[in-house]
Amino acid sequence: MRGVTAKTGRALALLALVALGAMARPAAAEVPKPKLPPAKGEKCVEPTEVMRRKHMAYLLHQRDDTLRRGIRGGKYSLRECLECHVTAQPGKPLPTYGSPEHFCSACHRYAAVHIDCFSCHRDRPEPEAARAGGPAPADGLTGRTLPARTLKVLGPVEVKP
Amino acid sequence: MSATDTSRRRFLTGAAAAAAGLAVAPGVFLMPLAQARRAGEPASSDVRWGLLVDTTRCSDGCDACVRACKEENGWEGVGRPRTDAQWIRKVKVRDPRTGHTQSLPLMCQHCKHPPCVDVCPTAASMKRADGIVLVDKHVCIGCRYCMMACPYKARSFIHEDVHDQRAHAPRGKGTVESCTLCVHRVDAGRVPACVEACAAEGGGALVFGDLKDPSSEISRRLAAHGAEEIRADLGLDTGVRYYGI
């Protein structure tokens, strides 16, 4: 319970600090460009320029298709983003969204964007072991759920309307 | 399109159909589902997924289905039973007049007329075309009206921050959740985790399949032996049916 109160206390203190900071901040301090961690794959599902501008729209559109209509295997998958972009530095565990070394976090921090995705979604790839025990096919019984890594090699799945 | 991709396509469409059955334990066979849906194809109302619980094969001490669901969907609690989520639970039913007891698993009943979907102000509670009732956590505001409306206490509210979710089962503080009928497995042509576990470690009491396909195992069993709905008086036409209650 004490830890809990401390957490709220910290949040309140942070709010106060932000308020103070906003008043006290010197103008035109250059914020350094984010350092993006290297991705695993060779090529993204769209050119980098396009992804920078439109990734949120792609994800937003596909999330409704996937969840509400049950369309699987689409081109833009948050899970795929994480598989490729969230990588561990040597000797370190995979970064969480709370860390500036997390791919999504690095850029969103720079752009001062608050996202909601990772309050529900896992923020990094699942360990191999968990993946094997999870949705990966146990036998020929299953159809489509290939390990995510395979998809990367194959490139994006083409979806016929 | 590369050669690998084509072969993958073939695999997608062909593999599930090719599998005639899977031995999960000596003497226990799982019938395969209809084949996995192709990539890009939406869930269809030609199918209605259902679950048959044969309570005569469900024993009081067994919780294989619950454990499997927990692991599959990552809802292991934090040791606070009042607020920890339960997607599926074992319920003991006792007739006080005769002392007759039964045990059965209870989870979202995937109603055809789900009260949770009716009351949800933002349409976050939703029923997919194939009858699976889900919570769209992207638009759930955490009002908990669905929990008031559900006759089965099938839904849980997430009372604290969650980390390390399973990649296929997002869940987070301030939203409501419940059994998804392992929608990620079903879409891939597999049966829900509870069904698999019950066949492997339990009494083989769970049958999953398409209620609209008269030749499916579940439809044949229902036609031959019948089954009840819990709170059938409410007329919700549940997708989960119980034999022997």
Add this chain to the structure above:
Amino acid sequence: MKPHVHFREIEGRSPGYYALLGFLGLLVLAGLVSALYMEIEGHWVTGMSNQVVWGTPHVFAVFLIVAASGALNVASIASVFGRLHYKPLAPLSGLLAIALLVGGLSVLVLDLGRPDRLIVAMTHYNFKSIFAWNIFLYTGFMAIVAAYLWTMMDRMGRPYGKPVGLLAFVWRLVLTTGTGSIFGWLVARQAYDAAIMAPMFIVFSFAYGLAIFLLVLLAAYRWTGRPLGDGLLRRLKNLLGIFAAASLYFVAIFHLTNLYAAEHAGVERFILLDGGVYTALFWGGQVLVGYLLPMAIVFSGLGRSRGWIATAAALVVIGGLAQMYVTIIGGQAYPLILFPGKEVSSSFFDGVVADYAPSLPEVLLGVGGIAIALLGVAVAVRVLRFLPEDLRDELVEAQAAAGGEGGSGTAGGERPGGAAPEAAAAPGSAG
């Protein structure tokens, strides 16, 4: 010049007034901090659980929302039913209706699991949901009552008073129907699932709204030292007694109907006989404090004293909160009936009465909602002319006899010649 009822802002410069604002402001702040705490930690720090999903904030929120529609009655009685004695009170009635609704909705919204997603509730609608209808009923209510106030307070609006008043009256009936139906239409739960809940909530709203109206009226006139006629108070307190009696009647019919059906014997036994705190709150809080004692006060000689009238109104409010607690939390504490006639048990509290105890943040959030409403009223009467300067019976009678017109809160510079009585007594000095 004929005697008129004049509307005027309160002075609002006394230390007492600022102390009142400061006190209410602190309560609002405490409520907001509580809401932040609950949102950051998650709801596990509250008394709520997967068994009791709506807790104390809902008790306060639904009470305030129900009271809001009831607070409008005084205005409706004047403009819809033509009882002109109530006309001078109509602006305060409309103001309270809006303020209470804002207070209640604030609590409701801040208790959401994801209050940050409120915008979703305004962009995604499921029109089969009563909650979704309520979003329109509540916002519409505020807009209509605001228009209603305009017809009362601005000469330009006066010609539209009748139709807008009628619309507001019908709207408030629909609104409370929607609120009662949130519970009445829940087929799953034994304690709800009854068509009578909608009309019962409407009658509750008459009592709760009038009780709060009386308390605010008495406090405002005492603290500003403005004259308030006993005749007016007599009408209002008698009305309060009638509304309490009507509430009791509906509650009696609700439970008698349930008792007649063997199916509901369990939940009735729980509420009426062996439900512990819920039984105690039902008989002691809702029935005794909420209905019987106020009726005894207002219909006896005690009802001639302002102190006792205020007491009766306060008791109705306390009884109302008890009623909401029994209805909302008691209704959830009683377990769902999964297998009629059978006993059930599980690791998920099936078949057992859920335990619930309000936590401090929940109570603070609820009280914060009341404070938001009262703070709004306190500020509004300071900046706009909601309160008649003088409500002596002779003036009210004379104005009613003259057809209710002539209230002078309308025209710009029109002011009575006499000294403002409120200058004499500092607000709060009497409290």
